[in-house]
Amino acid sequence: MAFELKNLSVLAYANGFTLWHYTTPDAAANVDDAGYFNSAADMLRAGDMILANTGTSGAPQSGVFAVAAVAAGSVDAASLTPFDASNPD
Numbered sequence: 402m403a404f405e406l407k408n409l410s411v412l413a414y415a416n417g418f419t420l421w422h423y424t425t426p427d428a429a430a431n432v433d434d435a436g437y438f439n440s441a442a443d444m445l446r447a448g449d450m451i452l453a454n455t456g457t458s459g460a461p462q463s464g465v466f467a468v469a470a471v472a473a474g475s476v477d478a479a480s481l482t483p484f485d486a487s488n489p490d
Contacts (some may be wrong), residue, residue, distance in 0.1 A: 426458035
């Protein structure tokens, strides 16, 4: 699939930093590909963080992407750092 702007929303903004949320049926490995977020390049900045729910249609993962670089309309997000999904009962 492809990036969908309607699924990206601002959670918090302060001091030039934005915390985002994004949800997608795409796998995390596809979302962190350079260029996935290019159509949001005018909104994202290096250092922003994107809390994400990926793989929502099959193998869900939750975690955070760091925006590594934004230049000339190109966005590079670092690999998903997953949240610990263990549940020690």
